[in-house]
Amino acid sequence: MARAVSSGFGGAIILERDGRQVLASGYGLANRRLNTRFTTDTIAPINSITKSFTALAMMQLSARGQVDLQAPLKAYLKSANEPAALSRLHDVLVHHAGLPPPLCRRLRAAHRGGVDR
Numbered sequence: 001m002a003r004a005v006s007s008g009f010g011g012a013i014i015l016e017r018d019g020r021q022v023l024a025s026g027y028g029l030a031n032r033r034l035n036t037r038f039t040t041d042t043i044a045p046i047n048s049i050t051k052s053f054t055a056l057a058m059m060q061l062s063a064r065g066q067v068d069l070q071a072p073l074k075a076y077l078k079s080a081n082e083p084a085a086l087s088r089l090h091d092v093l094v095h096h097a098g099l100p101p102p103l104c105r106r107l108r109a110a111h112r113g114g115v116d117r
Contacts, residue, residue, distance in 0.1 A: 009028050011038055011044070013027065058089065069088065072085060072088055073088070073089065076089070
């Protein structure tokens with residue numbers, strides 16, 4: 001863990017085994033500017049970590065045959081509108097919209113120009 005901390009890692013790790021806590025410790029800094037150490041009580045933003053958990057859950061459901069990653073979104077989200085409704089679950093998991101190239105180019109151009117539609 002010392003190597004991770006020396007590389008800039010800051011976080012808390014809490015491990016349980018058989019319902020019993022076997023490790024609970026903070027590592028590194030929670031706030032580098034203020035030199036505040038990370039503890040198990042430090043509240044931290046989770047940022048994009050939920051994407052990984054969602055992807056893992058989707059892969060587990062797929063392995064059980066409960067979800068078809070090649071199915072269009074509309075198979076699971078009945079209220080989805082086209083063209084997004086035609087994107088596959090796989091497209092969403094790999095951050096690829098599955099939208100036709102001309103539409104993607106228009107969206108990128110609008111984003112670069114600061115147009116919010």
